[in-house]
Amino acid sequence: METNLTSARNFFASFAVFALMGFLLAGCLNQSGSATPTPFVKDDSGNGTAPTPIPQVIGTPIPTVTETKTGIDKINDTIASIVPDGTYQQDANYSYPKGTNTVHFSVTVDGDTVTNVSVTAVGELDPISTKKVADFGAALPSLVVGKKINELNLPRNVAGSSLTNAAFQSYVDALVANHGSVA
Amino acid sequence: MELTARSEQVLGTTIEVKVPAEAGWFLPDCFTELKRIEAAFSRFLDDSELSKMNSRLGEWQACSAEMAFLLSKAVEINRATDGNFDITLKNALENLGYDREYSFVPKASSGADDSPQSPQDVQVDLEGNRVKLLKQVEFGGFGKGYALDCVSNLLLKNGVEHYYINAGGDIYAKKGAGGDDWVVLLEHPDDRERAIGTLKLDGLSIAASAPNRRKWAGDKHHLLNARTRLPAQGVKAIFVTAKAGLEADAYATAIFTAGFDEGIALFRKLPVEVLMVSSEDKMFKSPGFAGELFS
Numbered sequence: 001m002e003t004n005l006t007s008a009r010n011f012f013a014s015f016a017v018f019a020l021m022g023f024l025l026a027g028c029l030n031q032s033g034s035a036t037p038t039p040f041v042k043d044d045s046g047n048g049t050a051p052t053p054i055p056q057v058i059g060t061p062i063p064t065v066t067e068t069k070t071g072i073d074k075i076n077d078t079i080a081s082i083v084p085d086g087t088y089q090q091d092a093n094y095s096y097p098k099g100t101n102t103v104h105f106s107v108t109v110d111g112d113t114v115t116n117v118s119v120t121a122v123g124e125l126d127p128i129s130t131k132k133v134a135d136f137g138a139a140l141p142s143l144v145v146g147k148k149i150n151e152l153n154l155p156r157n158v159a160g161s162s163l164t165n166a167a168f169q170s171y172v173d174a175l176v177a178n179h180g181s182v183a
Numbered sequence: 184m185e186l187t188a189r190s191e192q193v194l195g196t197t198i199e200v201k202v203p204a205e206a207g208w209f210l211p212d213c214f215t216e217l218k219r220i221e222a223a224f225s226r227f228l229d230d231s232e233l234s235k236m237n238s239r240l241g242e243w244q245a246c247s248a249e250m251a252f253l254l255s256k257a258v259e260i261n262r263a264t265d266g267n268f269d270i271t272l273k274n275a276l277e278n279l280g281y282d283r284e285y286s287f288v289p290k291a292s293s294g295a296d297d298s299p300q301s302p303q304d305v306q307v308d309l310e311g312n313r314v315k316l317l318k319q320v321e322f323g324g325f326g327k328g329y330a331l332d333c334v335s336n337l338l339l340k341n342g343v344e345h346y347y348i349n350a351g352g353d354i355y356a357k358k359g360a361g362g363d364d365w366v367v368l369l370e371h372p373d374d375r376e377r378a379i380g381t382l383k384l385d386g387l388s389i390a391a392s393a394p395n396r397r398k399w400a401g402d403k404h405h406l407l408n409a410r411t412r413l414p415a416q417g418v419k420a421i422f423v424t425a426k427a428g429l430e431a432d433a434y435a436t437a438i439f440t441a442g443f444d445e446g447i448a449l450f451r452k453l454p455v456e457v458l459m460v461s462s463e464d465k466m467f468k469s470p471g472f473a474g475e476l477f478s
Contacts, residue, residue: 104451122451143419143464146371146379147477154381159422160352160370161393171192175221179228 184345184362193217194225194330196351203362206343213334213348220330223249226273226321237273237319246314253322253329254314255307256429260325261300264437264449269300269409273321279414281405299409323405328390328432331355335428347384352391355428356384369474372420372460382474388428390435393420408440415440420460424473431455443467 102122149156187207190199191214200213223232232250246254257270274297276282296318306315322329327350335355338346345359356365365384371377372393382389394404394414408415423435434455438446443461450457456472468476 122448140465140467143372143460143466144379144476144478146374146377149368149376149378152368152378154366154368156368157347157349157354157356157365158352158368158370158375158378159349159354159382159389159391160375161372161391161420171195174192175225175227179222179230 189214191217194221194327194350196327198330198351199347199349200334201347202338202343203345203359206338206346209338209341209343212341213337216333216337217330220326220333223247224253224322224326226323233320233322236314236316240316240318243308243313243315246312248312251307251309251312251314254305254320255309256433257320257322257325258302258305258307260430260433260437263453264434264441266299267409267437267441267445267449268324268433270320270322270324271300271304271318272324272407272409272412273319275407275412276321276323276405279405279407297412299412324436325429325433327351327353328388328428328430331388331428331432350428353389353428353432354384355388358385369422369458369476378477380474380476382422382424387424387426387473388431390423390425390428390431391421392435392439406436406440408442415442417442417444417462418446418459419462419464421446422458422472422474423455424457425455 104122149158185204186201187204187210188199188201189210190197192198193214194217198214198217200210202210222228225231226233226237228234232247236244236246236250254270257268260268261270278297300318304316304318305320308314330350331348331353332355334348335346335357338344339357343359344357345362347356347365348354352370354367356367358365367382367384367389368378369380369382370391370393371379392406394406404414406415407413418439421435421439423431423438425431425434434450434453435457438449438453438455438457438459441449443459443465446457446459447467450469456469457467458469458472458474458476459467461467466476468474
């Protein structure tokens with residue numbers, strides 16, 4: 001699902017990626033000292049903050065700039081706010097005291113809201129990052145209730161699991177009967 | 184367009200084929216083909232090509248071109264899924280009770296080698312149609328998907344271009360000229376009378392796994408994790424779409440048995456889209472998954 005990234009979209013993708021990284025990885029980045037400079041809000045406490053849960057991102061407008069931005073950043077952000085709908089994907093590297101991890105972000109934009117976010121590990125992650133990716137998993141939407149098939153006005157073309165054990169047993173019986181004995 | 188359908192118990196499940204009414208004459212041939220696949224590759228039949236092959240481990244033996252193809256695909260997919268797709272789980276399945284006596288009673292290990300599939304276990308000479316196995320194999324992980332592809336090819340070769348094939352919940356459908364959309368219902372993992380959404384299929388296959396209906400002894404089911412050799416934990420249901428039935432089925436098996444978080448990481452490397460439900464009812468839907476979920 002990669003779209004061709006023009007320079008404006010490139011910036012947006014980077015911005016969105018690092019905004020999300022800020023949500024998820026604020027603790028790690030504050031500890032590293034070697035994070036790539038990013039245009040999002042800086043945490044001056046130096047303590048690392050708990051990551052903002054992802055569901056707050058979904059359905060909300062793209063975060064806007066803060067007063068700490070330079071003039072050129074504000075212009076870039078205005079350009080970036082005119083962003084075509086689509087799915088933007090980016091791998092992000094971040095450093096922490098013991099090395100470098102790579103995480104893959106995918107952000108879907110529909111109108112002026114983020115409609116889907118996913119983050120997955122690329123290769124092995126350190127334990128802190130693994131937990132953060134897992135926390136993201138915990139913030140995923142829950143199984144929908146669904147609808148009764150009988151009430152849908154659709155043919156019964158069902159994708160799902162197959163026979164019960166009882167039916168399977170009778171299948172093996174019939175198979176063996178038709179082919180002769182099974183040792 | 185008026186359709187006609189036929190349904191039979193084959194390959195351990197119910198298989199249904201739907202075609203335009205005027206192509207109904209071809210349905211018996213579809214099921215002849217399905218029974219041919221069953222006779223060749225069932226691990227429950229002593230005289231299948233698979234069972235005969237499994238009885239001659241450790242030596243190079245002649246095999247059909249079809250068998251050589253399937254084994255080489257299994258090796259390729261084993262590599263592509265970091266070992267999560269594993270055709271050497273036969274001993275583990277039988278030790279857990281999923282055997283030809285359908286005892287579903289776990290038994291003590293037979294002592295046969297039950298380590299994860301390694302390159303030595305399955306060696307294929309594609310040009311010479313020969314194979315050498317060091318461990319017994321079985322095709323439960325992609326057999327239904329392969330059956331979908333075989334019937335699909337058969338229909339296309341005979342000029343049938345609008346069809347739907349459902350092999351125990353794994354589906355391939357193609358929309359032909361004048362035909363309506365094939366809309367598939369995504370079965371709710373906890374209630375087979377409910378659907379969680381719909382998906383249109385056209386030249387696409389969907390493989391679904393939710394082993395809750397084949398459980399025995401409380402928590403055992405037939406989708407084994409390749410590393411632990413035990414029933415996979417963490418995922419309740421999965422739907423995978425891919426261009427071919429064999430791929431969708433094999434990758435669904437691999438992603439499901441890898442576990443929820445590992446499955447998400449694994450899907451990223453594979454040419455598929457996925458909707459997965461964890462044991463805690465969390466849903467992961469890949470951005471390109473074409474299904475629409477009911478809200």
